[in-house]
Amino acid sequence: MAASDTEWNALVDAAKSEGGLVVYSSLSGVEISFEKFEQAYPEIPVTVERAPTSDLITRLDQEGAVNAQGADVTMHSQSGWFDTSNEASRFAALKVGPEQAAAGWEKHLAGQSYPFVFSNAYIVGYNTKTGRPVKNMSEFLDVAANAKIGIIDGEISTAQSFLYSRWQKEYGDDFLKRLAGLDYTVYSSNVPLAQGLAAGEIDYGIGLAPSTVLDLKGEGAPVDYIVPDEATSGVPYHAAVLNNAPHPNAAQLFVNWLMSKDGAGQFVAHHSPASTPVATTGSIPWGQIPTPEDSGWTQQNHDEFIKSEWAPLFG
Structure with missing residues (x-):
């Protein structure tokens, strides 16, 4: 009012x-x-x-x-x-x-x-000593074959599952299977993942919101990030x-x-x-970062995606 x-x-x-x-x-x-x-x-x-x-x-x-x-x-x-x-x-x-x-x-x-x-646009974070910037998730899968990866748990929010569903749609039905074939650790939130990236415990972090990486970078930690040039979404x-x-x-x-x-x-x-x-x-510009809300990705979509796509591989 x-x-x-x-x-x-x-x-x-x-x-x-x-x-x-x-x-x-x-x-x-x-x-x-x-x-x-x-x-x-x-x-x-x-x-x-x-x-x-x-x-x-x-x-x-x-x-x-x-x-x-x-x-x-x-x-x-x-x-x-x-x-x-x-x-x-x-x-x-x-x-x-x-x-x-x-x-x-x-x-x-x-x-x-x-x-x-x-x-906030989702990012791919990397340790500047052990990783390198990539353009998108297709290139990421190629360079990360011998790296240690941190992944944000897809179950934590509709925004997170929506991001993974976009990657699955963009890169094929086997995208998550290829991701699961890497040396990965699933994290429950951004903070421990970003801290692990700064400490060198992992080389890359995906599905990250940028704020925690920015904080650590500002403190001098060896971390940086890229916004994928395709198939990203926002928090x-x-x-x-x-x-x-x-x-x-x-x-x-x-x-x-x-x-x-x-x-x-x-x-x-x-x-x-x-x-x-x-x-x-x-x-x-407003509307250029897709979000679950403006894309019709509902709680039901989230639940179905987690049950059929995420949990069998990362649950």
């Missing part, structure tokens, strides 16, 4: 008096991005509780089951959780500020209370205000900031390669 200028100004004043907010996020390195919000609103310090998506969902569901106040806002990559939580009325109705309304966010939202704030990140948020006005203001050009600029600056609904310098 779009707020008038008067309503929005009152919300901002109320947000400043609430003293802060808590964000549950699965995205690595968000603290530096959120500093820009704190600079704009110094009265509202942001506390970030960060964990892998599966752990966040468990915590959110446990708190929701007993109506325990924890997060004001959550932002993570499991689209299906946002769908079911929205249907269960776990989110506060989003108030769209004047700036966001002018940017067309009511159309983007299409009646939902949780905006799709950006997507979708939605955000929502919990309906029992302890700081409801600050939460509304924060989610609107995520939807703003300033917020989009932080995603591009710290979480590239990124695509944002609000065009900003350096962002990949």
Whole structure:
């Protein structure tokens, strides 16, 4: 629902008096991005509780089951959780500020209370001492025959299974079988895989979101990455205000900031390669990174793919 200028100004004043907010996020390195919000609103310090998506969902569901106040806002990559939580009325109705309304966010939202704030292109990470960049997954299979490989578990999200299904479609029905023939280790999340890559335990990491690799590269670790030039997809990140948020006005203001050009600029600056609904310098045009949501890849598709394609080889 779009707020008038008067309503929005009152919300901002109320947000400043609430003293802060808590964000549950699965995205690595968000603290530096959120500093820009704190600079704009110094009265509202942001506390970030960060964990892998599966752990966040468990915590959110446990708190929701007993109506325990924890997060004001959550932002993570499991689209299906946002769908079911929205249907269960776990989110506060989003108030769209004047700036966001002018940017067309009511159309983007299409009646939902949780905006799709950006997507991250999946990458192939490599250890710069033991691996080398590749153009795409076809070349990867050729160069990785004698390498140690890290693979993100396809079961963790619809976004992950959608990526593997795209590779299977692009490179043939035997793609996953060829992948399973390599010297691989399956990881449950991005953080341990990226750390293993930096430590030299593996030479390549596939199915990775880029944020953890970027963090380690910035710290001087021997890691780098490429975005495949074909058949890649993206990790979708939605955000929502919990309906029992302890700081409801600050939460509304924060989610609107995520939807703003300033917020989009932080995603591009710290979480590239990124695509944002609000065009900003350096962002990949919206819609050019396929995601499960815009491609019709449902939870049912995910479950069937895991049962028939993934689990027999990697389960």
